[in-house]
Amino acid sequence: MPLLDLVDRIHSARPLPDAQERVARHLEVHYEELPFESAHRLAQAAGVSKATVIRLVQHLGYAGLDDLRDVVREALYSRSDSPAARYEALTNTRDVGHILEEFRRHEQRNLRRTLERLEPDRVHALCSDLIRARCVWVFGQRFSYGIAFNLALLLAQVLPQVENVAAEGGTLADRAAAMTREDHLLIVAHRRVGADKARLAAYARARDIPYTLITDMTSDAEGLLAGARHVLTSCTDAYGVFNSYAPTYGIVQAIASVLELLAPGAPGRLTEAEIALRSFRAFASEGR
Numbered sequence: 001m002p003l004l005d006l007v008d009r010i011h012s013a014r015p016l017p018d019a020q021e022r023v024a025r026h027l028e029v030h031y032e033e034l035p036f037e038s039a040h041r042l043a044q045a046a047g048v049s050k051a052t053v054i055r056l057v058q059h060l061g062y063a064g065l066d067d068l069r070d071v072v073r074e075a076l077y078s079r080s081d082s083p084a085a086r087y088e089a090l091t092n093t094r095d096v097g098h099i100l101e102e103f104r105r106h107e108q109r110n111l112r113r114t115l116e117r118l119e120p121d122r123v124h125a126l127c128s129d130l131i132r133a134r135c136v137w138v139f140g141q142r143f144s145y146g147i148a149f150n151l152a153l154l155l156a157q158v159l160p161q162v163e164n165v166a167a168e169g170g171t172l173a174d175r176a177a178a179m180t181r182e183d184h185l186l187i188v189a190h191r192r193v194g195a196d197k198a199r200l201a202a203y204a205r206a207r208d209i210p211y212t213l214i215t216d217m218t219s220d221a222e223g224l225l226a227g228a229r230h231v232l233t234s235c236t237d238a239y240g241v242f243n244s245y246a247p248t249y250g251i252v253q254a255i256a257s258v259l260e261l262l263a264p265g266a267p268g269r270l271t272e273a274e275i276a277l278r279s280f281r282a283f284a285s286e287g288r
Contacts, residue, residue, distance in 0.1 A: 005071075006027065006031065006060070006068070006071070006072065007028060007109055007113075009060045009061060010024045010027065010028060010060065013059060013060060016056070016059075019046075019048045019049075019052045020048075020052060020055065020056040020059070022046040022047060022048055023042065023043075023046045023048055023052060023053055023056045024056060025046075025116070026042065026045055026046045027042075028113065028116060029113070029116050029117050030045070031072060032218050034068070034069055034072045034073075035069050035072055035073040037069075038065075039053045039054060039065050042065075053065070106237070106244075107244060107246065109235075110234075110235045110236065110237060110244055110246070110247045111235075111246065111247045111250055113235040113247075114233070114234045114235045114247035114248075114250055114251065115247075115250060115254070117232075117233055117234075117235075118232065118251065118254055122230060122232070123232070123254060123255065123258055124258065124262075125230065126212055126229075126230045126232070126255065127255065127258045127259050127262050127263075128262070129184050129210065129212075129229065129230070130155070130159060130184055130186075130255075130259065131159070131259070131262065131263050131264070133159075133182065133183050133184035134161065134180065134182035134183050135161040135162070135163060135179075135180075135182075135183045135184075136155055136159055136161070136162045136163070136183070136184050136185075136186060137162075137163050137164075137165050137175070137179055137183060137184070137185045137186065138151050138152040138155065138162065138163070138164050138165060138185075138186045138188075139164075139165040139185065139186070139187050139188070139197070139200060140187070140188035140189070141196060141197060143190065143243075143245055144188040144189065144190055144245075144248075145188075147188050147214075147245060147248055147249055147252060148164065148186070148188040149164055150249065150252060151186065151188065151214075151252045151255070151256075152164040154252065154253075154255075154256040155255075155256070155259065157256075158256075158259050158260055158263045158265070159259070159263060159265075160265065163175070165185075165200075176200060176203055179204070179207070179209050180209070181207070181208050181209055181210075183209060183210075184209075184210050184211070184212065185200070185204050185209055185210070185211035185212070186211070186212050186214065187200065187201060187211055187212070187213050187214070187215075187224070187228075188214045188215070188248065189201075189213055189214070189215045189217065189224060190215060190216050190217070190236065190243065190245070190248070191215075191216055191217050191236075191243075197224070198223070198224065201213075201223070201224045201227060201228075202223070202227075204227075205227040210229045211227070211228055211229065212228055212229055212230040212231070212232070213225060213228045213230070213231045213232070214232050214234070214248060214251055214252070215231065215232075215233060215234070216233065216234045216235065216236040216243075216247075216248065217233075218233070232251050232255075234247040234248040234250070234251055235247055236248060
């Protein structure tokens with residue numbers, strides 16, 4: 001896989017001089033923008049000279065920036081989300097040990113890319129918005145629902161009012177009607193965007209309700225990205241048939257960790273929860 005090959009080349013080349021390391025980190029995080037970047041813009045983004053960009057590209061074994069762009073462009077444009085295509089690629093071997101080893105390496109890359117994309121300023125801004133919100137609403141469907149549900153549980157430990165927006169049985173419209181401009185909506189939305197997610201985002205935009213996307217989407221066919229106040233992106237590329245959403249849950253854990261430190265009432269709420277749990281255990285141990 002060419003994109004993973006690029007990451008492997010970067011890691012094999014380390015340690016790098018400081019200037020080249022800045023370029024390497026930019027390539028790892030923003031590889032999907034690479035087909036459209038010039039050496040000048042890459043240099044500006046990394047805060048280095050054009051010569052440094054070219055030196056790194058050649059050091060990684062590419063003939064030049066055009067060569068690297070062609071490799072990445074082909075990988076991005078030919079990549080298929082078809083489960084059948086991914087299964088066909090996977091079945092080159094049936095050795096369980098080999099499959100698990102490749103899965104481990106692939107999953108580590110996904111998680112590393114995801115966490116490297118998390119910009120501290122963006123996470124801090126999101127958490128500040130969540131702390132100020134009257135109520136935080138969390139929404140997800142299908143495979144995203146479990147992540148959204150866990151996110152709501154974690155947020156409820158440190159924030160005064162958190163609601164999990166259920167979409168079963170036509171309840172979505174009823175719950176959305178209670179949202180106000182003083183609230184904040186968190187939408188967990190992966191590439192196969194359901195109609196309810198798009199409608200909910202459109203509803204929020206029309207009523208000036210701020211919303212944040214936790215997503216693996218890079219294109220914006222549904223218009224979700226453009227209207228979001230914050231976008232936190234995960235890398236869920238599959239090794240086998242199914243996408244891996246563990247990196248998305250990594251973002252959830254990161255948000256929870258920052259909120260635990262920043263939310264004014266978090267220590268008190270967490271202490272109360274611990275006291276309540278100990279009391280419940282004591283009650284249960286007495287056989288009552």
